Amino acid sequence: MRDVCAAFDEIAGLREKNAIALKVAKDRGRKVVGTYCLFSPVELIVAAGAIPVSLCGTSATPIPAAEKVLPRSLCPLIKSSYGFALTDTCPFFHFSDLLLAETTCDGKKKMYELLAQMKPLHLMQLPQVQDEAALDYWVLELKRLITRLEESFGVRITPEKLAGAVLLLNEERRSLKALQDVLKRRPAPISGIDLLTVLHNRGFTVDKREAIELIDRLTTELTELSDQGVSPFSDRTPRILLTGVPVGIGSEKVVRLVEELGGSVACFESCGGYKKVDPVLPGNDLLRSIAEKYLRVPCSCMSPNTGRLQLLEKLVREFDADGVIDLTWQGCHTYNVESFSVKRHLQETVQVPFLQIETDYSESDTEQLKVRIEAFLEVIGTRRGGRP
Ligand code: SF4
Ligand code: SF4
Numbered sequence: 001m002r003d004v005c006a007a008f009d010e011i012a013g014l015r016e017k018n019a020i021a022l023k024v025a026k027d028r029g030r031k032v033v034g035t036y037c038l039f040s041p042v043e044l045i046v047a048a049g050a051i052p053v054s055l056c057g058t059s060a061t062p063i064p065a066a067e068k069v070l071p072r073s074l075c076p077l078i079k080s081s082y083g084f085a086l087t088d089t090c091p092f093f094h095f096s097d098l099l100l101a102e103t104t105c106d107g108k109k110k111m112y113e114l115l116a117q118m119k120p121l122h123l124m125q126l127p128q129v130q131d132e133a134a135l136d137y138w139v140l141e142l143k144r145l146i147t148r149l150e151e152s153f154g155v156r157i158t159p160e161k162l163a164g165a166v167l168l169l170n171e172e173r174r175s176l177k178a179l180q181d182v183l184k185r186r187p188a189p190i191s192g193i194d195l196l197t198v199l200h201n202r203g204f205t206v207d208k209r210e211a212i213e214l215i216d217r218l219t220t221e222l223t224e225l226s227d228q229g230v231s232p233f234s235d236r237t238p239r240i241l242l243t244g245v246p247v248g249i250g251s252e253k254v255v256r257l258v259e260e261l262g263g264s265v266a267c268f269e270s271c272g273g274y275k276k277v278d279p280v281l282p283g284n285d286l287l288r289s290i291a292e293k294y295l296r297v298p299c300s301c302m303s304p305n306t307g308r309l310q311l312l313e314k315l316v317r318e319f320d321a322d323g324v325i326d327l328t329w330q331g332c333h334t335y336n337v338e339s340f341s342v343k344r345h346l347q348e349t350v351q352v353p354f355l356q357i358e359t360d361y362s363e364s365d366t367e368q369l370k371v372r373i374e375a376f377l378e379v380i381g382t383r384r385g386g387r388p
Contacts, residue, residue: 001194005225007218008194014201014211019091021206025051026095031153034096034119036081036112037104038271038297039126041142043280043290045100046165046208047157048149053092054203055099057081058248060361062089069114075331076361077246078107085115092204093119098152100145102126104301105334122148128303130295139291162286170279172208175215177277182222183266184319187233189226192242192255192265199272200248233264238380241316241352243269243308243342244327244335251361254327254369261374267319269312270327271299300334308338309345316350322380323353325373330360353379 001008026032031050035042045052062083063076069086070079084090099121101112115121124141127134146157179198182189198218205211225231240263247255247270255265269275278296283289298307316324326342328335339356346354355376359365 001190005190005218005221007214007221008190008198011198011201011214011218014214015204018204018206022051022053022091022095025206031097032092032095033149034093034099036100036108037102038275038299039102039104039124039294040100041145041290041294043162043165043169044142044145044149044157046168047161048153048155049161050097050149050153051206053096055081055084055090055093055096056246056248057084057090058200058246058252058361059084059250061250062087063361070111073331074107075105075245075329076251077329078111078331080250080361082111082114085118098122098149100124104299105332107331120152126301127295128301130302130307135288135291135295138295139288142287142291159286162290166280166286166290168208172212173277173279175212175219176202177274179215179219179222180267180274180277182219182226185226186239186320187231187235187237188239188264188266189222189231191232191259192240192268193252193259195265196247196252196255196268196272197249199268203248203272236384237262237264238322238377238384239264239266239320241265241267241269241312241319241321241324242273242327243312243324244339245329245332246271247327248272253361253363253366254325254357254359254373257366257369257373258325258377261370261377263323263373263377263380267315267321269308269315274311274315275299300332300338305338309342312342312346313349316346316352321352322384323355323376325376326354326356328356328358330358353383 033045033050033052034055035052036055042052057080059080063079065087066079066083085093099115099119101121102124103109103126127137202211240258242265258265280289280293298305298311326339343354346352
Protein backbone atom coordinates (compact mmCIF):
# COMPACT_ATOMS: atom_id res chain seq x y z
CA MET A 1 0.00 0.00 0.00
CA ARG A 2 2.93 2.29 0.70
CA ASP A 3 3.92 4.48 -2.29
CA VAL A 4 0.54 4.07 -4.04
CA CYS A 5 -1.64 5.53 -1.30
CA ALA A 6 -0.58 8.80 0.36
CA ALA A 7 -3.24 8.58 3.09
CA PHE A 8 -2.03 5.09 4.05
CA ASP A 9 1.54 6.37 4.58
CA GLU A 10 0.24 9.10 6.88
CA ILE A 11 -1.87 6.68 8.92
CA ALA A 12 1.03 4.18 9.21
CA GLY A 13 3.03 6.82 11.11
CA LEU A 14 0.18 7.94 13.36
CA ARG A 15 1.06 6.04 16.54
CA GLU A 16 4.39 7.80 17.12
CA LYS A 17 3.03 11.16 15.97
CA ASN A 18 0.10 10.87 18.34
CA ALA A 19 2.18 9.93 21.37
CA ILE A 20 3.84 13.34 20.94
CA ALA A 21 0.51 15.07 20.27
CA LEU A 22 -0.87 13.52 23.46
CA LYS A 23 1.98 14.93 25.54
CA VAL A 24 1.43 18.38 24.03
CA ALA A 25 -2.30 18.16 24.81
CA LYS A 26 -1.52 17.07 28.39
CA ASP A 27 0.89 19.99 28.82
CA ARG A 28 -1.97 22.26 27.76
CA GLY A 29 -4.20 20.84 30.47
CA ARG A 30 -6.27 18.26 28.56
CA LYS A 31 -7.23 15.13 30.48
CA VAL A 32 -6.73 11.63 29.11
CA VAL A 33 -8.94 8.59 29.75
CA GLY A 34 -7.57 5.13 28.94
CA THR A 35 -10.10 2.50 27.80
CA TYR A 36 -9.86 -1.27 27.39
CA CYS A 37 -13.03 -2.30 25.70
CA LEU A 38 -15.67 -1.62 23.06
CA PHE A 39 -18.23 -1.23 25.85
CA SER A 40 -16.55 2.04 26.96
CA PRO A 41 -19.03 4.86 26.24
CA VAL A 42 -16.50 7.15 24.57
CA GLU A 43 -19.13 9.88 24.00
CA LEU A 44 -19.09 10.65 27.73
CA ILE A 45 -15.30 11.06 27.76
CA VAL A 46 -15.39 13.36 24.73
CA ALA A 47 -18.27 15.38 26.24
CA ALA A 48 -16.10 15.86 29.34
CA GLY A 49 -13.47 17.49 27.13
CA ALA A 50 -11.04 14.61 27.71
CA ILE A 51 -9.14 12.51 25.18
CA PRO A 52 -10.05 8.79 24.99
CA VAL A 53 -7.16 6.40 24.20
CA SER A 54 -7.29 2.65 23.71
CA LEU A 55 -4.98 0.69 26.03
CA CYS A 56 -5.69 -2.85 24.79
CA GLY A 57 -2.33 -4.65 24.64
CA THR A 58 -1.55 -6.25 21.29
CA SER A 59 2.19 -6.85 21.74
CA ALA A 60 3.99 -9.88 23.17
CA THR A 61 6.85 -7.71 24.49
CA PRO A 62 5.48 -6.88 27.98
CA ILE A 63 4.01 -10.37 28.59
CA PRO A 64 7.03 -11.86 30.46
CA ALA A 65 6.85 -8.97 32.95
CA ALA A 66 3.10 -9.51 33.39
CA GLU A 67 3.60 -13.24 33.99
CA LYS A 68 5.54 -12.44 37.16
CA VAL A 69 2.18 -11.42 38.62
CA LEU A 70 -0.54 -12.96 36.44
CA PRO A 71 -1.00 -16.67 35.65
CA ARG A 72 0.72 -17.76 32.44
CA SER A 73 -2.51 -19.45 31.29
CA LEU A 74 -4.34 -16.10 31.16
CA CYS A 75 -5.43 -14.53 27.86
CA PRO A 76 -2.46 -12.78 26.15
CA LEU A 77 -4.51 -9.61 25.60
CA ILE A 78 -4.92 -9.21 29.35
CA LYS A 79 -1.28 -10.06 30.06
CA SER A 80 -0.09 -7.63 27.39
CA SER A 81 -2.34 -4.81 28.66
CA TYR A 82 -1.21 -5.37 32.24
CA GLY A 83 2.45 -5.78 31.20
CA PHE A 84 2.44 -2.36 29.52
CA ALA A 85 1.07 -0.80 32.69
CA LEU A 86 3.50 -2.63 34.98
CA THR A 87 6.56 -1.72 32.92
CA ASP A 88 5.29 1.80 32.14
CA THR A 89 6.30 1.33 28.51
CA CYS A 90 3.10 2.55 26.84
CA PRO A 91 2.97 6.35 26.52
CA PHE A 92 -0.83 6.20 26.25
CA PHE A 93 -1.10 4.45 29.63
CA HIS A 94 1.54 6.75 31.09
CA PHE A 95 -0.41 9.88 30.15
CA SER A 96 -3.81 8.53 31.25
CA ASP A 97 -5.40 10.46 34.14
CA LEU A 98 -8.20 7.94 34.58
CA LEU A 99 -8.70 4.34 33.49
CA LEU A 100 -12.19 3.31 32.39
CA ALA A 101 -13.01 -0.35 32.91
CA GLU A 102 -16.08 -2.57 32.54
CA THR A 103 -16.97 -5.93 34.08
CA THR A 104 -16.66 -8.09 30.96
CA CYS A 105 -14.66 -11.33 31.26
CA ASP A 106 -13.30 -12.66 34.57
CA GLY A 107 -9.63 -12.17 33.67
CA LYS A 108 -10.12 -8.53 32.79
CA LYS A 109 -12.16 -7.87 35.92
CA LYS A 110 -9.40 -9.19 38.16
CA MET A 111 -6.71 -7.31 36.17
CA TYR A 112 -8.62 -4.09 36.77
CA GLU A 113 -8.28 -4.64 40.53
CA LEU A 114 -4.51 -4.60 40.04
CA LEU A 115 -4.57 -1.61 37.69
CA ALA A 116 -6.60 0.32 40.26
CA GLN A 117 -3.50 0.20 42.48
CA MET A 118 -1.53 2.09 39.81
CA LYS A 119 -3.94 4.77 38.59
CA PRO A 120 -7.42 6.10 39.36
CA LEU A 121 -9.86 3.64 37.80
CA HIS A 122 -13.62 3.76 37.27
CA LEU A 123 -15.28 0.38 36.96
CA MET A 124 -18.63 0.18 35.18
CA GLN A 125 -20.82 -2.78 36.14
CA LEU A 126 -21.81 -4.10 32.73
CA PRO A 127 -24.95 -6.26 32.63
CA GLN A 128 -24.39 -9.53 30.75
CA VAL A 129 -27.83 -9.75 29.18
CA GLN A 130 -29.34 -7.40 26.62
CA ASP A 131 -32.92 -6.79 27.80
CA GLU A 132 -34.88 -3.74 29.04
CA ALA A 133 -34.06 -4.28 32.72
CA ALA A 134 -30.37 -4.49 31.83
CA LEU A 135 -30.70 -1.31 29.80
CA ASP A 136 -32.27 0.54 32.76
CA TYR A 137 -29.34 -0.56 34.89
CA TRP A 138 -26.76 0.37 32.23
CA VAL A 139 -28.24 3.88 31.95
CA LEU A 140 -27.61 4.27 35.70
CA GLU A 141 -24.02 3.12 35.15
CA LEU A 142 -23.60 5.79 32.47
CA LYS A 143 -24.93 8.38 34.92
CA ARG A 144 -22.42 7.18 37.51
CA LEU A 145 -19.64 7.62 34.96
CA ILE A 146 -20.82 11.17 34.17
CA THR A 147 -20.58 12.02 37.87
CA ARG A 148 -17.10 10.51 38.09
CA LEU A 149 -15.84 12.42 35.03
CA GLU A 150 -17.37 15.68 36.23
CA GLU A 151 -15.89 15.34 39.71
CA SER A 152 -12.47 14.13 38.56
CA PHE A 153 -11.99 16.77 35.87
CA GLY A 154 -14.01 19.66 37.32
CA VAL A 155 -16.28 19.92 34.26
CA ARG A 156 -20.01 19.80 33.44
CA ILE A 157 -21.27 17.35 30.86
CA THR A 158 -24.18 19.30 29.39
CA PRO A 159 -26.79 17.85 26.99
CA GLU A 160 -25.28 20.03 24.25
CA LYS A 161 -21.79 18.64 24.81
CA LEU A 162 -23.18 15.12 24.82
CA ALA A 163 -25.07 15.72 21.57
CA GLY A 164 -21.88 17.11 19.97
CA ALA A 165 -19.92 14.04 21.10
CA VAL A 166 -22.54 11.69 19.64
CA LEU A 167 -22.36 13.51 16.29
CA LEU A 168 -18.56 13.29 16.26
CA LEU A 169 -18.38 9.62 17.24
CA ASN A 170 -21.12 8.67 14.78
CA GLU A 171 -19.16 10.47 12.09
CA GLU A 172 -16.08 8.46 13.05
CA ARG A 173 -18.12 5.25 12.79
CA ARG A 174 -19.48 6.31 9.41
CA SER A 175 -15.95 6.85 8.09
CA LEU A 176 -14.69 3.52 9.48
CA LYS A 177 -17.64 1.66 7.96
CA ALA A 178 -17.13 3.31 4.57
CA LEU A 179 -13.46 2.30 4.63
CA GLN A 180 -14.20 -1.31 5.47
CA ASP A 181 -17.00 -1.45 2.92
CA VAL A 182 -14.47 -0.79 0.14
CA LEU A 183 -13.28 -4.35 0.79
CA LYS A 184 -16.66 -5.66 -0.37
CA ARG A 185 -15.21 -5.20 -3.85
CA ARG A 186 -13.74 -8.37 -5.34
CA PRO A 187 -10.73 -8.32 -5.32
CA ALA A 188 -10.23 -6.14 -2.26
CA PRO A 189 -8.08 -3.08 -3.08
CA ILE A 190 -6.12 -3.34 0.21
CA SER A 191 -4.73 -6.32 2.10
CA GLY A 192 -6.16 -7.31 5.47
CA ILE A 193 -2.83 -6.63 7.12
CA ASP A 194 -2.78 -3.07 5.74
CA LEU A 195 -6.40 -2.51 6.77
CA LEU A 196 -5.53 -3.76 10.25
CA THR A 197 -2.60 -1.30 10.39
CA VAL A 198 -5.01 1.51 9.57
CA LEU A 199 -7.68 0.41 12.08
CA HIS A 200 -5.05 -0.09 14.77
CA ASN A 201 -3.11 3.15 14.25
CA ARG A 202 -6.09 5.45 13.95
CA GLY A 203 -7.14 4.28 17.42
CA PHE A 204 -4.31 6.40 18.83
CA THR A 205 -5.43 9.66 17.25
CA VAL A 206 -5.74 12.63 19.55
CA ASP A 207 -7.72 14.72 17.07
CA LYS A 208 -10.75 12.70 15.93
CA ARG A 209 -11.71 15.15 13.17
CA GLU A 210 -8.23 14.85 11.66
CA ALA A 211 -8.50 11.05 11.81
CA ILE A 212 -11.94 11.07 10.14
CA GLU A 213 -10.59 13.25 7.33
CA LEU A 214 -7.62 10.90 6.85
CA ILE A 215 -9.80 7.79 6.78
CA ASP A 216 -12.17 9.40 4.27
CA ARG A 217 -9.18 10.32 2.09
CA LEU A 218 -7.92 6.73 2.23
CA THR A 219 -11.38 5.41 1.29
CA THR A 220 -11.44 7.70 -1.76
CA GLU A 221 -7.92 6.68 -2.81
CA LEU A 222 -8.73 2.98 -2.44
CA THR A 223 -11.95 3.34 -4.42
CA GLU A 224 -10.00 5.00 -7.24
CA LEU A 225 -7.34 2.27 -7.16
CA SER A 226 -10.04 -0.37 -7.29
CA ASP A 227 -11.72 1.39 -10.24
CA GLN A 228 -8.35 1.20 -12.04
CA GLY A 229 -8.15 -2.53 -11.29
CA VAL A 230 -5.29 -2.15 -8.77
CA SER A 231 -5.31 -4.80 -6.03
CA PRO A 232 -2.80 -7.03 -4.22
CA PHE A 233 -5.14 -9.95 -5.02
CA SER A 234 -6.87 -11.60 -7.97
CA ASP A 235 -10.62 -12.14 -8.16
CA ARG A 236 -9.97 -15.83 -7.41
CA THR A 237 -8.15 -15.14 -4.12
CA PRO A 238 -10.11 -16.78 -1.26
CA ARG A 239 -11.77 -14.11 0.85
CA ILE A 240 -11.70 -14.69 4.60
CA LEU A 241 -13.89 -13.13 7.25
CA LEU A 242 -12.05 -12.99 10.58
CA THR A 243 -14.20 -13.14 13.71
CA GLY A 244 -13.51 -13.69 17.40
CA VAL A 245 -11.15 -11.92 19.78
CA PRO A 246 -9.72 -8.44 19.20
CA VAL A 247 -6.59 -8.27 17.01
CA GLY A 248 -4.13 -5.48 16.37
CA ILE A 249 -0.61 -4.85 15.21
CA GLY A 250 1.60 -7.15 17.27
CA SER A 251 -1.10 -9.81 17.48
CA GLU A 252 -1.68 -10.02 13.72
CA LYS A 253 -0.07 -13.45 13.26
CA VAL A 254 -3.12 -15.20 11.82
CA VAL A 255 -3.95 -12.33 9.43
CA ARG A 256 -0.36 -12.32 8.17
CA LEU A 257 -0.31 -16.10 7.68
CA VAL A 258 -3.63 -16.15 5.79
CA GLU A 259 -2.31 -13.57 3.33
CA GLU A 260 1.19 -15.09 3.04
CA LEU A 261 -0.50 -18.37 2.15
CA GLY A 262 -2.60 -16.87 -0.63
CA GLY A 263 -5.79 -15.63 1.07
CA SER A 264 -7.26 -12.17 1.57
CA VAL A 265 -8.71 -11.10 4.92
CA ALA A 266 -11.55 -9.03 3.52
CA CYS A 267 -13.55 -8.43 6.71
CA PHE A 268 -12.79 -8.06 10.41
CA GLU A 269 -15.92 -8.69 12.46
CA SER A 270 -13.94 -8.26 15.70
CA CYS A 271 -13.90 -5.28 18.08
CA GLY A 272 -11.54 -3.02 16.13
CA GLY A 273 -13.41 -3.82 12.89
CA TYR A 274 -17.09 -4.08 12.03
CA LYS A 275 -18.36 -4.48 15.62
CA LYS A 276 -17.20 -0.92 16.17
CA VAL A 277 -19.21 0.81 13.43
CA ASP A 278 -22.68 0.43 14.96
CA PRO A 279 -23.89 4.04 15.55
CA VAL A 280 -25.87 5.67 18.33
CA LEU A 281 -29.39 5.75 16.88
CA PRO A 282 -31.64 8.81 17.23
CA GLY A 283 -34.12 8.73 20.13
CA ASN A 284 -35.98 10.97 22.58
CA ASP A 285 -33.51 10.33 25.39
CA LEU A 286 -29.91 10.75 24.25
CA LEU A 287 -28.29 9.03 27.24
CA ARG A 288 -30.57 6.02 26.79
CA SER A 289 -29.72 5.90 23.07
CA ILE A 290 -26.01 5.87 23.97
CA ALA A 291 -26.61 3.14 26.55
CA GLU A 292 -28.56 1.09 23.97
CA LYS A 293 -25.75 1.34 21.43
CA TYR A 294 -23.17 0.02 23.89
CA LEU A 295 -25.37 -2.70 25.36
CA ARG A 296 -25.90 -4.00 21.80
CA VAL A 297 -22.18 -4.86 21.39
CA PRO A 298 -22.21 -8.56 20.38
CA CYS A 299 -19.34 -9.65 22.63
CA SER A 300 -19.08 -13.23 23.89
CA CYS A 301 -19.35 -12.01 27.49
CA MET A 302 -23.08 -11.48 26.77
CA SER A 303 -25.37 -14.44 27.34
CA PRO A 304 -27.00 -15.25 25.02
CA ASN A 305 -25.02 -13.46 22.31
CA THR A 306 -27.30 -13.90 19.32
CA GLY A 307 -26.32 -10.48 17.94
CA ARG A 308 -22.94 -11.90 16.92
CA LEU A 309 -24.55 -14.73 14.96
CA GLN A 310 -26.80 -12.29 13.09
CA LEU A 311 -23.94 -9.89 12.40
CA LEU A 312 -21.72 -12.69 11.11
CA GLU A 313 -24.40 -14.07 8.80
CA LYS A 314 -24.98 -10.59 7.37
CA LEU A 315 -21.25 -9.89 6.90
CA VAL A 316 -20.57 -13.24 5.20
CA ARG A 317 -23.20 -12.34 2.61
CA GLU A 318 -22.25 -8.67 2.20
CA PHE A 319 -18.50 -9.32 1.93
CA ASP A 320 -18.98 -12.43 -0.21
CA ALA A 321 -16.72 -14.35 2.20
CA ASP A 322 -15.46 -17.75 1.04
CA GLY A 323 -14.53 -18.85 4.55
CA VAL A 324 -14.70 -17.79 8.21
CA ILE A 325 -11.81 -18.01 10.66
CA ASP A 326 -12.81 -17.73 14.31
CA LEU A 327 -9.80 -16.59 16.32
CA THR A 328 -9.65 -17.34 20.04
CA TRP A 329 -6.87 -16.27 22.39
CA GLN A 330 -5.69 -19.02 24.72
CA GLY A 331 -7.45 -18.62 28.05
CA CYS A 332 -10.49 -16.85 26.54
CA HIS A 333 -13.25 -19.20 27.63
CA THR A 334 -16.19 -17.15 26.35
CA TYR A 335 -15.02 -16.92 22.73
CA ASN A 336 -13.74 -20.50 22.88
CA VAL A 337 -17.08 -21.97 24.00
CA GLU A 338 -19.08 -19.70 21.69
CA SER A 339 -17.14 -20.99 18.66
CA PHE A 340 -19.33 -24.12 18.60
CA SER A 341 -22.53 -22.08 18.23
CA VAL A 342 -20.95 -19.79 15.65
CA LYS A 343 -19.87 -22.76 13.52
CA ARG A 344 -23.28 -24.41 13.74
CA HIS A 345 -25.12 -21.19 12.91
CA LEU A 346 -22.95 -20.48 9.86
CA GLN A 347 -23.34 -24.07 8.64
CA GLU A 348 -27.12 -23.85 8.96
CA THR A 349 -27.37 -20.48 7.22
CA VAL A 350 -24.62 -19.36 4.84
CA GLN A 351 -22.74 -22.71 4.63
CA VAL A 352 -19.20 -21.34 4.44
CA PRO A 353 -16.12 -23.35 5.46
CA PHE A 354 -15.19 -22.58 9.07
CA LEU A 355 -11.92 -22.83 10.98
CA GLN A 356 -11.37 -22.12 14.64
CA ILE A 357 -7.86 -21.18 15.69
CA GLU A 358 -6.80 -20.99 19.33
CA THR A 359 -3.43 -19.34 19.78
CA ASP A 360 -1.53 -16.60 21.62
CA TYR A 361 0.81 -13.73 20.74
CA SER A 362 3.93 -15.94 20.41
CA GLU A 363 5.33 -17.44 17.22
CA SER A 364 5.74 -20.91 18.79
CA ASP A 365 2.86 -22.47 16.80
CA THR A 366 3.44 -20.66 13.50
CA GLU A 367 4.46 -23.77 11.54
CA GLN A 368 1.46 -25.74 12.81
CA LEU A 369 -0.88 -22.84 11.99
CA LYS A 370 0.57 -22.60 8.48
CA VAL A 371 -0.39 -26.23 7.80
CA ARG A 372 -3.96 -25.72 9.08
CA ILE A 373 -4.53 -22.44 7.23
CA GLU A 374 -3.04 -23.79 4.01
CA ALA A 375 -5.38 -26.81 4.17
CA PHE A 376 -8.33 -24.49 4.86
CA LEU A 377 -7.54 -22.30 1.85
CA GLU A 378 -7.28 -25.45 -0.28
CA VAL A 379 -10.74 -26.58 0.84
CA ILE A 380 -12.10 -23.19 -0.22
CA GLY A 381 -10.30 -23.38 -3.54
CA THR A 382 -11.73 -26.86 -4.21
CA ARG A 383 -15.26 -25.74 -3.34
CA ARG A 384 -14.96 -22.86 -5.79
CA GLY A 385 -13.86 -25.25 -8.53
CA GLY A 386 -10.17 -24.53 -8.73
CA ARG A 387 -7.00 -23.80 -6.80
CA PRO A 388 -6.76 -20.51 -4.90
S1 SF4 B 1 -14.13 -8.78 22.90
FE1 SF4 B 1 -15.66 -8.05 24.39
S2 SF4 B 1 -14.47 -7.73 26.25
FE2 SF4 B 1 -12.99 -7.82 24.56
S3 SF4 B 1 -12.71 -5.68 23.87
FE3 SF4 B 1 -14.34 -6.56 22.64
S4 SF4 B 1 -16.22 -5.99 23.69
FE4 SF4 B 1 -14.56 -5.76 25.16
S1 SF4 C 1 -10.00 -12.00 24.44
FE1 SF4 C 1 -11.43 -13.05 25.85
S2 SF4 C 1 -10.25 -13.42 27.74
FE2 SF4 C 1 -9.14 -11.90 26.50
S3 SF4 C 1 -9.82 -9.93 27.29
FE3 SF4 C 1 -11.15 -10.42 25.53
S4 SF4 C 1 -12.92 -11.50 26.38
FE4 SF4 C 1 -11.32 -11.47 27.96
